[in-house]
Amino acid sequence: MQVAASQSFRRVLSSMCTEPHxxxxxxxxxxxxxxxxxxxxxxxxxxxxxxxxxxxxxxxxxxxxxxxxxxxxxxxxxxxxxxxxxxxxxxxxxxxxxxxxxxxxxxxxxxxxxxxxxxxxxxxxxxxxxxxxxxxxxxxxxxxxxxxxxxxxxxxxxxxxxxxxxxxxxxxxxxxxxxxxxxxxxxxxxxxxxxxxxxxxxxxxxxxxxxxxxxxxxxxxxxxxxxxxxxxxxxxxxxxxxxxxxxxxxxxxxxxxxxxxxWRDGYREQFERSQANAEWIADAFDSRGYDVVDPVLPLVAIDVPRETVEALQERGWRVSPTGSGELRIVCMPHVTRAMLEEFVADLDAVRA
Amino acid sequence: MQVAASQSFRRVLSSMCTEPHxxxxxxxxxxxxxxxxxxxxxxxxxxxxxxxxxxxxxxxxxxxxxxxxxxxxxxxxxxxxxxxxxxxxxxxxxxxxxxxxxxxxxxxxxxxxxxxxxxxxxxxxxxxxxxxxxxxxxxxxxxxxxxxxxxxxxxxxxxxxxxxxxxxxxxxxxxxxxxxxxxxxxxxxxxxxxxxxxxxxxxxxxxxxxxxxxxxxxxxxxxxxxxxxxxxxxxxxxxxxxxxxxxxxxxxxxxxxxxxxxWRDGYREQFERSQANAEWIADAFDSRGYDVVDPVLPLVAIDVPRETVEALQERGWRVSPTGSGELRIVCMPHVTRAMLEEFVADLDAVRA
Missing domain, CATH: 3.40.640.10 (Type I PLP-dependent aspartate aminotransferase-like (Major domain))
Structure with a gap:
């Protein structure tokens, strides 16, 4: 067996772990x-x-x-x-x-x-x-x-x-x-x-x-x-x-x-980036007609049909549902705006 | 505070952890x-x-x-x-x-x-x-x-x-x-x-x-x-x-x-090295008149006065006693014959 090169966070959206500093x-x-x-x-x-x-x-x-x-x-x-x-x-x-x-x-x-x-x-x-x-x-x-x-x-x-x-x-x-x-x-x-x-x-x-x-x-x-x-x-x-x-x-x-x-400026800057990303992805889903639980911290839950989630998972996105079945996106430090833009593009593609 | 360069195992004799392969x-x-x-x-x-x-x-x-x-x-x-x-x-x-x-x-x-x-x-x-x-x-x-x-x-x-x-x-x-x-x-x-x-x-x-x-x-x-x-x-x-x-x-x-x-040849070779080291250090203490618990696996316990142990610890050796107060040497992979020779030289020095 070959060891995989390493862990990639490129499409990980639902983990609460992240790439270390x-x-x-x-x-x-x-x-x-x-x-x-x-x-x-x-x-x-x-x-x-x-x-x-x-x-x-x-x-x-x-x-x-x-x-x-x-x-x-x-x-x-x-x-x-x-x-x-x-x-x-x-x-x-x-x-x-x-x-x-x-x-x-x-x-x-x-x-x-x-x-x-x-x-x-x-x-x-x-x-x-x-x-x-x-x-x-x-x-x-x-x-x-x-x-x-x-x-x-x-x-x-x-x-x-x-x-x-x-x-x-x-x-x-x-x-x-x-x-x-x-x-x-x-x-x-x-x-x-x-x-x-x-x-x-x-x-x-x-x-x-x-x-x-x-x-x-x-x-x-x-x-x-x-x-x-x-x-x-x-x-x-x-x-x-x-x-x-x-x-x-x-x-x-x-x-x-x-x-x-x-601590503390670096964490403040990261919080601001993460929170802005959470609000951006919440807006992106909201504007497409989905029910979104507003992110009071950098974590968004969205009511998305199971088949849409599965189609996104098939494209390599690591997303997992809440207990009630909502799509959950945790805006960890490795989650960039570019990554979210790519995710929304895939969302639009699988909905088309 | 500066982070120490890294963990050194150069004088660690009583840990059951070791330098990773x-x-x-x-x-x-x-x-x-x-x-x-x-x-x-x-x-x-x-x-x-x-x-x-x-x-x-x-x-x-x-x-x-x-x-x-x-x-x-x-x-x-x-x-x-x-x-x-x-x-x-x-x-x-x-x-x-x-x-x-x-x-x-x-x-x-x-x-x-x-x-x-x-x-x-x-x-x-x-x-x-x-x-x-x-x-x-x-x-x-x-x-x-x-x-x-x-x-x-x-x-x-x-x-x-x-x-x-x-x-x-x-x-x-x-x-x-x-x-x-x-x-x-x-x-x-x-x-x-x-x-x-x-x-x-x-x-x-x-x-x-x-x-x-x-x-x-x-x-x-x-x-x-x-x-x-x-x-x-x-x-x-x-x-x-x-x-x-x-x-x-x-x-x-x-x-x-x-x-x-x-597994398995590398572990066998390491076992043989460790066991030989354990027997060597047991003999070294035995020949100096100490009571030694014979090492059936690569681990030696020796009845050594507390002040001798403390003198060795002051020279940087990481050794810790058993529940009964014996000096305990675990022949882990990082413990080499050269290291044990250096330890015995220090033992002779602190006893002198």
Whole structure:
């Protein structure tokens, strides 16, 4: 078998991963063989991880962040549920999330043995605080808000959800895996400064332009991170809070390098380009008579017949539908205006 | 902050990771931006993963393997416990393992809410089937055997442990994370062909010379892998059995490339070099009057005073102790005879 030359992003429109920034790629290549899971053996990459967590704190409004560079948003969501479960007294824990939550919360529920309660969202596709509050009870250990939903890029009312969580003695987790690197340039209230957020997931390998795997898991309080620690014989460090053991030094180094290069002007410029592209492609579909969910962040969902999507896929476009079957276009950094123009030309061709 | 030039392995003696094979490094660099967690969007790396799993089956004696390239041994151990728990009927599941098991089983127990029962090992530092059998009961969902322990490189009596597991209606998991790429060149009975093994962890990023993160999780039966699946909206594929979501294409591609380049003659040659180095360094310590645990695989533990270890660490050697405080030297591919000679010269210097 021959290895394909490499991954091409030329026609990828529905992934939340992207081509890494050149500085991130360079750093990843230099740390391919290191393991931040063993910080005494690999001190260089461990120091980079400390810097990366500090930068994630800058981006999310947390001056003294605890956390680490995780494998991605799924790990951050599992860890948030695990920490909340471990800190709570109940034997029958539940987590309350909007139905727009990423499917990794289903995985977290299965893995961790907690009940997942999903609340219907409001007409604006954001979490409905009243519907959430109705599902919360004494056994609720965690309330989840999404800052940039996977399907529609919506931002939940985080301050209201924080109130609901804390009134019930639960923690509040914000899933900003995709949104975290664009929300600083919007007026949304989503971060540790805006509300009493306890834990957050924010992925450098999505809009942060790091190489996979580079997620971020942050906690406001040290005791919440400590609730995840297990003892580590064989290693010089004495405990480990991460979900995996050996971890990717490439991911850690590239997360640091991307944030060092791009925070904050580079990310602002990318957000503006991506948002303009999202509005452009939304207009293009709208002017052709399609129903378009307006992009409040750089992510567009469009009601397109299945056969049209399949015809576009046959032309090599990597597009995938939402749960309701809508065509979903994520305006990641690798998605250029020229690429979208080519896509619309193909759209017109397959409709003809 | 300046990024360190790169990770150096020049004085790393206690890590189970190593410098990737050149073909593995090259493949990792070409797939840094891909995500095998989304196989329809990233078909090239997904095809490589199928090939990698097939090669892992060749190495472990399984002609029709199910599984995937995981983040490492910790994930494989968590997933083995999770699958066994999910398939069992009990509300109070327990896992029986030898006390030599890696600490990731403690993590698995915490994450998954199962009881971990650790059996004392025999005088030869291998699992004692009688001690294991005593801990097994109707609520035992998994019995664990280690094929190459982290501290002493010992191989448990896997066929006897398989009998114990299956007599109790439990599954048998073999942790061959470190040993899996050297055991094919020994007479040990450790794999799917030698015994009724149900699941196995075997890490290409350890002795397999792939880039981190590249672990392997294998199951004999499809139903065991399926016990881990959750549904995946947004993705074209309909379910996901992995613990993380987005995964490292670099790890997958480099696992494939390393195995394609090295299985099986390259791995045999490396095993012979590593084993000879382990015996050489064991003799060097033995001739200086130290108590040495003989290396049955390329891993040596030596009873060395703490101050000597610290003096060696001050000279830049990355060495870490076992749980009992012994100096531990893992003869990974990057550990050369010249490096060990330099280490012994430093040993003599700090003892002088």
């Amino acid at each position: 050149p500085a991130a790629r360079d750093a990843a290549e230099r740390f391919l063989a290191s393991n931040p899971g063993d910080p005494t053996t690999y001190p260089s990459v461990s120091a980079l991880e400390d810097e990366a967590v500090s930068l994630l704190g800058d981006i999310t409004g947390l001056s003294n962040p605890h956390g680490y560079v995780a494998s991605g948003g799924t790990e951050a969501n599992i860890q948030a549920v695990r920490a909340a479960r471990n800190l709570a007294a109940t034997d029958d824990p539940n987590v309350v999330a909007p139905e727009s939550a990423h499917f990794s919360f289903q995985k977290a529920a299965d893995v961790l043995g907690v009940e997942l309660r999903l609340a219907a969202v409001a007409d604006d596709r954001r979490a409905d605080p009243d519907a959430m509050a109705e599902l919360v009870d004494d056994d609720t250990v965690l309330v989840v808000g999404i800052a940039g939903t996977t399907e529609y890029g919506r931002v939940d009312p985080i301050p209201a959800l924080a109130d609901i969580a804390h009134d019930a003695g639960a923690l509040l987790h914000v899933d900003a895996a995709w949104g975290g690197f664009v929300l600083p340039f919007t007026d949304y209230e989503w971060n540790f400064e805006h509300a009493a957020v306890d834990t957050m997931g924010i992925d450098p390998h999505k809009m942060g332009q790091a190489a996979v795997p580079a997620g971020g898991f942050l906690t406001r309080e040290k005791r919440v991170l400590d609730a995840l620690a297990v003892e580590t014989p064989y290693l010089e460090s004495t405990s480990q809070a991460t979900l995996t053991g050996t971890r990717s030094g490439a991911g850690v180094a590239s997360a640091w390098a991307a944030m060092d290069a791009l | 050149p073909a593995a490094r090259d493949a990792a660099e070409r797939f840094l931006a891909s995500n095998p967690g989304d196989p329809t969007t990233y078909p090239s790396v997904s095809a490589l993963e199928d090939e990698a799993v097939s090669l892992l089956g060749d190495i472990t004696g399984l002609s029709n393997p199910h599984g995937y390239v995981a983040s490492g041994g910790t994930e494989a151990n968590i997933q083995a416990v999770r699958a066994a728990r999910n398939l069992a009927a009990t509300d109070d599941p327990n896992v029986v393992a030898p006390e030599s098991a890696h600490f990731s089983f403690q993590k698995a127990a915490d994450v998954l809410g199962v009881e971990l029962r650790l059996a004392a090992v025999a005088d030869d530092r291998r699992a004692d089937p009688d001690a294991m059998a005593e801990l097994v009961d109707d609520d035992t969902v998994l019995v664990v055997g280690i094929a190459g322990t982290t501290e002493y490189g010992r191989v448990d009596p896997i066929p006897a442990l398989a009998d114990i597991a299956h007599d109790a209606g439990a599954l048998l998991h073999v942790d061959a994370a470190w040993g899996g790429f050297v055991l094919p060149f020994t007479d040990y009975e450790w794999n799917f062909e030698h015994a009724a093994v149900d699941t196995m962890g075997i890490d290409p990023h350890k002795m397999g010379q792939a880039a981190v993160p590249a672990g392997g999780f294998l199951t004999r039966e499809k139903r065991v892998l399926d016990a881990l699946a959750v549904e995946t909206p947004y993705l074209e594929s309909t379910s996901q059995a992995t613990l993380t979501g987005t995964r490292s294409g670099a790890g997958v591609a480099s696992a494939w490339a390393a195995m394609d380049a090295l």
